[in-house]
Amino acid sequence: MQLTSVRAVVDRVVGDRATEANNPSERAASERAASDGASSGRLTPSSQSSSGQSSAGAAPAAAPRGRNDADGMAVAAFVLGLVGLLVMNIVLGPIAVVLAALALWRGTARRFRAWLGLALGLADLAVLAVLVTVNGNVVWGFGG
Structure with missing residues (x-):
């Protein structure tokens, strides 16, 4: 060769x-x-x-990277938006919104999950606004 x-x-x-x-x-x-x-x-x-033949050293065909990244962004936006409702909504809310918007812009196959991530990220920001308005700070807790 x-x-x-x-x-x-x-x-x-x-x-x-x-x-x-x-x-x-x-x-x-x-x-x-x-x-x-x-x-x-x-x-x-x-x-x-x-x-149709394969050898032990041949690598499998790679999936398009942009699509996989967009799917991962949709899942990450959903998870961060969900966790952001409970803790660190000042950080996780905007990150969830940005990731969801990028996933939708890149054409993810998980469009519903990206939309949920976007909605949860916006809900994080709404919870933050309510906490600042009611308590005067961004920290909240259960009881007392």
């Missing part, structure tokens, strides 16, 4: 595109080496995954 085809395989598996952006001629050479390997009948990790 040639050095350029090894670099092409590593770039595909790891996803490191920094070297390709810095050196266009190296990118062209690695693409030629990858196409030569596929046309000569040799199985590379990319041709194995397309033919």
Whole structure:
């Protein structure tokens, strides 16, 4: 296996595109080496995954990162908004609102959970406003 085809395989598996952006001629050479390997009948990790075969060293196809991040943001917004109703609503409320808005903007699959996180974050801020108005401070507790 040639050095350029090894670099092409590593770039595909790891996803490191920094070297390709810095050196266009190296990118062209690695693409030629990858196409030569596929046309000569040799199985590379990319041709194995397309033919249905897999090897122990081949990495599974990665899901789109933006979608996973948005789903995580929706869940985090919901959890932080819920916890913020009880403690640290001055901090957790705005964080829940921002995370929920980002998750909705990025197109999360968990839209309902993001909307709940947004509503709970806004409820945190409403509880904070009531506490400041009634008690004159942001601390509250049960009994006495």
